[in-house]
Amino acid sequence: MAEHLIIEGASKAEKYQTLLPQAHALIQGETDLVAALANLSAALATTFDWLWTGFYLVKNEQLVLGPFQGPIACTRIPHGRGVCGSAWAQNRTLLVDDVDAFPGHIACSSSARSEIVVPIRDAAGKVVAVLDVDSDQLASFDQTDADYLERIVAPLAALLPAG
Template sequence: MAENLFIPDAATKAEKYQAVIPQIEALITGEPDLYANLANTSAALREAFGFFWVGFYLVKNEQLVLGPFQGPIACTRINFGKGVCGTAWKEAKTQLVPDVDAFPGHIACSSASRSEIVVPVFKGNKVAMVLDVDSDQLADFDETDQNYLEELMGILGKTL
């Protein structure tokens, strides 16, 4: 795969996901290094959608530990069930948060973050990591993001 993404001009959000997901899949297929795949996935998502922050937290020693990401510096460790990421890990389901200030126990890694979506990535039936995507706009994520990011994390999970 080339090191450039094709992102269609004037596309809807769904059309952008439909164009970008196969490109990310081609980029990570056959690459055995997890960190390379996570770095390229986060970079591709940020480039395609202009997200404020996009990255991964990996389950290590009963905590979520910061992995590859794109954006401002971030929290390094998150406990099980804490914040949006820890809740996605605990509940093993996507957390779609239109206003992070209204989320009980939200961990403010950046005061500029206003909305968030966190998608768990499974190895077998256990959460191995989470994809965390933040926006500096309220209610910036919806079911379209959830559906396509869950699809993409399913593809990524197969590489684990």
């Protein structure tokens, strides 16, 4: 894979459509989880210029910070706490238009205004990691983001240890 992305299109969906095959190419054939997560977080952050883009991995019944792009982040998140822990507990993508209105939100950055968290599942369907994206704008994420981000991270399941 080349060391640069070619992103085309003005709309969010068009950007995702050009990013999707390139993101999968970054993952395909990679055997090192950290390398794949690092490049994928960089590709997403570069394409969309979000506040924070990264991964948390399930370890010892908590989410532990993995590769990311953005300001310093929370290192560990308990199951069911905050948006990330809730997405993990509910095993579903969560879209939050206003993080300050989310019960139990964990403020890793005071600049975060909205958030999307996408579970990454092993072959058995158990959540083994999450993709977390924060924006400094309210209501930045919608179903288009959810659909494409779920498709982008799906191949990661092959690199993640079974839960």
